[in-house]
Amino acid sequence: MKFGATARPLAALYSSTFLSGAWAMVIPSIPVIAREFDVSAGAAAQIVTAFAIGKFVGTVVAGIMLDRMGTRVGLIAGPLVASVASFATVIAPWLSAILALVLVMGAADSLWSSAREIAGIDLADRKQRGRVLSSLHGTYNMGAAVCPLLGGWLTDMFSYKAAFIGYAVATALAVGLGFVSRESRSPTLAPPPNVKQNRNWGFSRLRHLLHGVGGLLREIRPDLRSTYLALVLATVVSQSQRILVQSILPIYAGFYLQLSPTQIGMLFSISGIIVFAMIIPAGLVMDRIGRKWCTVPSTGIPALVFLLIPLTNSFTELSILVGLSGLAQGLSLGSIATSTYDVVPSHVRGRLQAVRRTVAELGSGLAPMIGGYLANAYNPGVPFLVYAPLLLFSAVLLGLVGKETLDR
Helix, strand or coil: CCHHHHHHHHHHHHHHHHHHHHHHHHHHHHHHHHHHCCCCHHHHCHHHHHHHHHHHHHHHHHHHHHHHHCCHHHHHHHHHHHHHHHHHHHHCCCHHHHHHHHHHHHHHHHHHHHHHHHHHHHHCCHHHHHHHHHHHHHHHHHHHHHHHHHHHHHHHHCCHHHHHHHHHHHHHHHHHHHHHCCCCCCCCCCCCCCCCCCHHHHHHHHHHHHCCHHHHHHCCCHHHHHHHHHHHHHHHHHHHHHHHHHHCHHHHHHHCCCCCHHHHHHHHHHHHHHHHHCHHHHHHHHHHHCCHHHHHHHHHHHHHHHHHHHHCCCHHHHHHHHHHHHHHHHHHCCHHHHHHHHHCCHHHHHHHHHHHHHHHHHHHHHHHHHHHHHHHHCCCCHHHHHHHHHHHHHHHHHHHCCCCCCCC
């Protein structure tokens, strides 16, 4: 990587990534929104669901747009739409209107995040991909960790509207950073060798752009297709295990171990510190040793953690397991995305990343519902036992079926 030529766009990309974590400002305002609109806390919490649905919808659109129009449209339009929608919540008279606007924010965020990944890939040499994506994901986590404190303070000092305004200001700042970014486009497809440059090529290209997922998979080299599918499954289980830790672990710790809210908060702080500490080591491991040295442990370690969580009897035991989970999450920072970019052809990278993320959003979206049902029907330790074999299967699949994608 030529640092002089890439320093400015790379700095803009990292700054934009940090600002994208400002969505977390809204989370602490959920109880206040419930009181403001006289609804239950569960109804107000659907703001998170609306954002997730928006990301799911936006992922499909983002893949097509970025392959056809380049990354700058995502780096500018994504935060711009999110900013306008966030400002509009200030005058929204009903919770349903806020939910609709938050859905738009989620779709815009999906376009924005996909564009950042592809822009980062094109700014880095292939041998530096792991470090760039690991640090991008880590930068987002830093923003997402800092912004809830600011959002809570704004809500306490003013109202829930102040948290949305804070997010709107952050995304507005990111729009300017999008103009600084370097344009990154997918290479133009060359016509097949036996197809002449005539109007029939236009129809052939159109059919290529419109064919479905099966056609996209055929664009991957035959020997790498199984690796891509293994990475898709790894994305599903990786996101599902993080959501289960966020949603079920507090229930287990509070009801079974009788831990205080402060102790539960400390568990997540321990995990966050370890994730942050893993940003540079994970990137170096990916680029110097191999991608599989990150992807396999990032799903295999949580399998062990999930099996042991129901056996814990104290804060100390649980904190050790949460620390191991943070280590796994640190190894997963960008490793699955980096491996996927290694596998997929550049001219369909946006759409194939969109397929992977869409499947992952569907699978991980079911995790809280399945986990909640199992926790209610049996006990909060059962969801961890049920998901452990899936994590183990994914690790084995990545280790035995997936190929090492680091280009040596």
